[in-house]
Amino acid sequence: MYGGWFNYNRVFIREAQTRKDQIIMIQYERLKRNTIGELKRLADFLGINDVDPLLQEIAEKCSFKNLQAADKTVRNDAALSEIMRAMHLKEHPEIYRKGEIGDWKNYFTVAMSETFDKIYTDKMKDIELDIEFD
Structure with a gap:
């Protein structure tokens, strides 16, 4: 799909x-x-x-802290809970973790990171993109 x-x-x-x-x-x-x-x-x-x-006001309203708080509010919404039940999901998926640059390292082992780097290099070799991973 x-x-x-x-x-x-x-x-x-x-x-x-x-x-x-x-x-x-x-x-x-x-x-x-x-x-x-x-x-x-x-x-x-x-x-x-x-x-x-x-x-400055936009930056504050869109801060990770405020987005995380808004996500908690949405999670408590009855309509969202109904959608989650209809999808047979017991929990709302986590959208926000810590909001820290490089937090992916807490989820990837060194071997996983090396594997990703190899796959990324192969699949994206002809794409000019400057991504900051750290």
Whole structure:
């Protein structure tokens, strides 16, 4: 049914690189390290001017802490619980972990990381993408 992570991202990245005036790519790691700068880049891409006074407010409202709190609120929503029951899921899937750059290392062994690196290099060798994993 689905083409897998690599196929999906290969298509998306090619489209994003071909249509830079229509698609902006924002990476979590860069957003986390330079929230205001990345939000400014997004506002510029959207053609929104005089957004500087709002950037701090947007950054705060979209902070990991606030998104995590909002997720807990949604999880308590009766409609979502009904959807989860209909899907035969006992628990709501975890969307947010810690929000820390490099947290994947807590889930991957060294061997798993090396295997991923080999597969990633093979599957994405012709794609120009600067991903920050740490």
